[in-house]
Amino acid sequence: MADTMPSYIGRSVVRREDNRLVRGAGTFVGDMKLDGMVHVAIVRSQLPHAIINGVNLNAARAVDGVELALNGDDLKDVLPPISGMQVTAPKTWRDGMDPRIEIPDQTLVPYDKVRYVGEPYALVVARDRYIAEDAAELIDGDFETLPPIANAEAALDAESLVHDHLPGNIAATLHARKGDGEAALEAAPRRLKRRYFHHRYAAMPMECRGVVAEYDSRTDSITVWSSTQVVHWVRREVANALDMAEERVRVVAPDVGGGFGGKGHVYPEDILVAYLAKRLDRPVKWLEDRHEHLLNAAHSRDNLFDIEVGFDDDGKISVVKNYFLVDSGAYSPVGAAIAGNSIAHFMGPYDIPHYEADCKVMMTNRTPNAPYRGAGRPEVALAMERSIDLIANELGLDPAEVRFRNMIQPEQMPYAVGLPYRDGVMIEYDSGDYPEALRKALDGIGGLEAFRERQKAALAEGRYLGLGLGCYVEGTGIGPFEGATVKIDSSGKVMVATGACPQGQGHETAFAQVAADIWGVDIDDVVVTVADTSHVTMGYGTIASRSAVTGSGAIQESSDKVKEKVFAIAANVLETSEADLELRDGSVGVKGVPDMSMTLKEVARAALPGWIHQRPEGIEAGLEGTAYYEPPTVTWAYAATAAIVEIDAETGAVQIENYVEVHDAGTLINPAIADGQVKGGLVQGIGGGLFEEPSYDEHGQLMTGSFMDYLLPTASDVPPINVIHSETPSPRNAFGFKGLGEGGAIAPPVVIANAVCDALKPFGAELNNTPVRAEDILNILESGAVAAE
Amino acid sequence: MTTSRTISLTINGEVLSGEAAPRMLLADFLRDVLGKTGTHVGCEHGVCGACTVIVDGQAARSCLMFAVQAEGADLKTVEGLANGEELHPLQKLFSEHRALQCGYCTPGMLMTAIDLVESNDSLSEEDIKVGMSAALCRCTGYEGIIKAVTAYAEQVHGKPVSREDNNG
Numbered sequence: 001m002a003d004t005m006p007s008y009i010g011r012s013v014v015r016r017e018d019n020r021l022v023r024g025a026g027t028f029v030g031d032m033k034l035d036g037m038v039h040v041a042i043v044r045s046q047l048p049h050a051i052i053n054g055v056n057l058n059a060a061r062a063v064d065g066v067e068l069a070l071n072g073d074d075l076k077d078v079l080p081p082i083s084g085m086q087v088t089a090p091k092t093w094r095d096g097m098d099p100r101i102e103i104p105d106q107t108l109v110p111y112d113k114v115r116y117v118g119e120p121y122a123l124v125v126a127r128d129r130y131i132a133e134d135a136a137e138l139i140d141g142d143f144e145t146l147p148p149i150a151n152a153e154a155a156l157d158a159e160s161l162v163h164d165h166l167p168g169n170i171a172a173t174l175h176a177r178k179g180d181g182e183a184a185l186e187a188a189p190r191r192l193k194r195r196y197f198h199h200r201y202a203a204m205p206m207e208c209r210g211v212v213a214e215y216d217s218r219t220d221s222i223t224v225w226s227s228t229q230v231v232h233w234v235r236r237e238v239a240n241a242l243d244m245a246e247e248r249v250r251v252v253a254p255d256v257g258g259g260f261g262g263k264g265h266v267y268p269e270d271i272l273v274a275y276l277a278k279r280l281d282r283p284v285k286w287l288e289d290r291h292e293h294l295l296n297a298a299h300s301r302d303n304l305f306d307i308e309v310g311f312d313d314d315g316k317i318s319v320v321k322n323y324f325l326v327d328s329g330a331y332s333p334v335g336a337a338i339a340g341n342s343i344a345h346f347m348g349p350y351d352i353p354h355y356e357a358d359c360k361v362m363m364t365n366r367t368p369n370a371p372y373r374g375a376g377r378p379e380v381a382l383a384m385e386r387s388i389d390l391i392a393n394e395l396g397l398d399p400a401e402v403r404f405r406n407m408i409q410p411e412q413m414p415y416a417v418g419l420p421y422r423d424g425v426m427i428e429y430d431s432g433d434y435p436e437a438l439r440k441a442l443d444g445i446g447g448l449e450a451f452r453e454r455q456k457a458a459l460a461e462g463r464y465l466g467l468g469l470g471c472y473v474e475g476t477g478i479g480p481f482e483g484a485t486v487k488i489d490s491s492g493k494v495m496v497a498t499g500a501c502p503q504g505q506g507h508e509t510a511f512a513q514v515a516a517d518i519w520g521v522d523i524d525d526v527v528v529t530v531a532d533t534s535h536v537t538m539g540y541g542t543i544a545s546r547s548a549v550t551g552s553g554a555i556q557e558s559s560d561k562v563k564e565k566v567f568a569i570a571a572n573v574l575e576t577s578e579a580d581l582e583l584r585d586g587s588v589g590v591k592g593v594p595d596m597s598m599t600l601k602e603v604a605r606a607a608l609p610g611w612i613h614q615r616p617e618g619i620e621a622g623l624e625g626t627a628y629y630e631p632p633t634v635t636w637a638y639a640a641t642a643a644i645v646e647i648d649a650e651t652g653a654v655q656i657e658n659y660v661e662v663h664d665a666g667t668l669i670n671p672a673i674a675d676g677q678v679k680g681g682l683v684q685g686i687g688g689g690l691f692e693e694p695s696y697d698e699h700g701q702l703m704t705g706s707f708m709d710y711l712l713p714t715a716s717d718v719p720p721i722n723v724i725h726s727e728t729p730s731p732r733n734a735f736g737f738k739g740l741g742e743g744g745a746i747a748p749p750v751v752i753a754n755a756v757c758d759a760l761k762p763f764g765a766e767l768n769n770t771p772v773r774a775e776d777i778l779n780i781l782e783s784g785a786v787a788a789e
Numbered sequence: 790m791t792t793s794r795t796i797s798l799t800i801n802g803e804v805l806s807g808e809a810a811p812r813m814l815l816a817d818f819l820r821d822v823l824g825k826t827g828t829h830v831g832c833e834h835g836v837c838g839a840c841t842v843i844v845d846g847q848a849a850r851s852c853l854m855f856a857v858q859a860e861g862a863d864l865k866t867v868e869g870l871a872n873g874e875e876l877h878p879l880q881k882l883f884s885e886h887r888a889l890q891c892g893y894c895t896p897g898m899l900m901t902a903i904d905l906v907e908s909n910d911s912l913s914e915e916d917i918k919v920g921m922s923a924a925l926c927r928c929t930g931y932e933g934i935i936k937a938v939t940a941y942a943e944q945v946h947g948k949p950v951s952r953e954d955n956n957g
Contacts, residue, residue, distance in 0.1 A: 014884055014885070015884065017892065018883070018884035018889065018892075019876070019884070020892075021889055021891075021892025021895055022876065022880040022883050022884060022889065022892070022895055022899070023827065023867065023868070023870070023871055023876070023880065024826070024827020024828065024829075024866070024867035024868055024895070024896040025827065025868075026892050027826075028826075028829070028893065030820075030826075030829070030830065031820070031826035033821070033824070130810070130812065130813070204927060205891070205893070205927055206829075206831045206837060206839060206891070206893040206894045206925060206926065206927050206928075207829070207831070207891070207893040208831075255891070255892065255893075256891065257829070257891045257892070257893025257894075258890075258891045258893060258927050258928055260927070289833055290831065290832040290833060290834065290837075291834075503891055504889075504890035504891030504892070504928045505890070506890070672887050673887075675887070676887045676890060676928075676929055676930075676933065677890075679929070679930040679932055680890060680927075680928045680929050680930045681930075682930060683929075683930030683931065684927070684930075706832070706834050706836070707832050707834065707836035707837055707925070708834070708836060712925050712927065713931075714921075714922035714925060714931075715917075715918045715919075715921040715922045715926075715931040715934060715935060716915075716918040716919050716921075716922045717922075718918075718930060718931045718932070721930065721932065
């Protein structure tokens, strides 16, 4: 940090992104128009599982305005598949998880068989998108249908295989152990065994995906603009597929209209569009429409759990056995990473001595499953937090009390969980006060006892009120690294570029706050560049609630390198020692001597190469530094959530009266941005808990191909939400930051399920599957009514 | 394919014209022919509201209209809100109330809100929630949007927005 710090960190600075975005003057991929640009339409499978006998392109090729039509056969010897291992894992993680991982490669345009409804099997390039879509309509595929595999459980015993080389349709298995689960179960005074299902839903950003590419034959280089969260991954895969030097591939994510994980890996279209631009030597554009997005952009969640918990008469949990299946669809773009998250996060904020987890990642004939906001955590929160409520029911205790009895106490911090995290480091929760968060959440809904009295009074009037609780922890700011380059040029401005790729998180503002504090300059003197591979050599991207932690760390480390030169040169010019210098108000000055200083602009000029430089011996020209921050391990954000619902007995509708989340992401850079991130996540979670579900019929057809069937929450669906931010600094970085992009989305499905079950307790209701549907509630009410008669 | 024809219309007070085939959507005409890319496209089937513009005084989905239907019409789009450097009051409120994150839905939200507020002088907060349900936002959770539109309604009509539901 600078010595005289204006301290932008912690202030709700107005976002610098807003001015262009409220004017409609942002540039999204769809807004791009390049000279001579042609347009791609992709022909997608309408069958979930079928052998491709042939794809006839003749009619499409004959359409006036069509430049090119290609099928899988045309491309199979030209473009390699995307490797099944976009994400790697360190050896120490593999040692702890005993994984067998055989994630299949993904052929960009299959030539042998299609594996899900929406998978590409041909494409057309034409003068405009209307013509491309007309021609795509004329493409005939000759298919031989195969029995579709509808879900993870069916996949285990299915005779047909999604991928011939994966017997049992198993793409990965993971195992983890802490203590002795079997013995602990034997010894437990009580046991609870349940099956839970967290349904599939999806990120659903308002901007669908899109890619534009332009090839420059003079330099044999290509620029790809993609609506992605991971420009450096896209660069790597494009360079690999086109056999080009990475240096000749530039990938830019311009303004990106939401991502939430759904744009967090490389898709076939990223590579296909780049290939077509090079092949045709013309700019090429592909824009996904909403129907394609619903079919083809990654879905998420979709886990089936068989859980057994051992506990005593006080509700203290001694052991959890967690066996689960992940329906990963036809591919698994990030391998077993989500399942790994699920295993690692199961025990949440609770002190549980014994744990066993076994998981199978299954291939089915559904849309590929990839991380979406929460990525494995909402799923296990459902299983863990429902189990706690069921234990409470069995013992006649309040669910809040059972949570308090099992929570890790603040004096146990840092707390060793006994499992490896995905970065290979043994998990140690770094800081926080979990019981306090739950107490605050209960206060936020007006107090537990007051609610129980209200609930009783309401029930006497025939009204059903329920309280739902949900607590979670979240490993955030994962490595392996993030890159940043920091420069001060002769304008004197501080220029920061990172590998982060925002999709609405306000990184240009937040990183300007961080850099302004590091340099002690006015925030307007910080220029931030994001999501452009030409500005930072290696980067990782914005996924997994990581950018605040890892981007800031990289900015700090690269700034430190530049500061060394700044001080050396200023000491030389001011004829003093470096130790006597400090950064203040955009200048380097002698401590205690207000009028002895030079501006960063003057230092930058003194640092220039050439005849008139003022650098001391041994200091290289220029003020520029690049660093790759490799975090020691993750930081642990956490939250406790409480919501009150009322059930409409006539319709089965769930009315959320009040939703409170006490959330701790360490020191906040920009509290208003942080608040927006948590609330935005919460509303996505409420959507997932109540409305959103890609539903398939018995033939494997997706029935939710439009926004009329796939329901997103609207302004009138949103309850009053109160997010209370605690700020327990993480000891793992200089700033005290923890990540927070995903957290809000983790708890709502289980909080709603718990609240509804609490409301319907008189009926002995158990809802162990999401989403919570009105018809399920009506069934409970009806069966209860019958029982009462 | 029927041949293209010239469409002339007024956009933000300026008379503009361009070529459009009869099947061309108004959204595509605005964006691809006239270069007005502030109007975004989110679903192309009339649900998300990202493409909302004001046509002859009423909010309309530009993905559910053909360009030929807008011949001679008077359109307002997001590009017409600010006066040079000076943002429109609602644009300022959106930024102040954190009513946007990625900004993709924002142009449609703004046009939806302007029609809602300017054609109703006694909105309740519930009316605003229901009215703004015409457009989808995936980032913010709507709280900032409702606050910004409520503040705008109070500015425009010079009286507080009722917290009660007008419709009981």
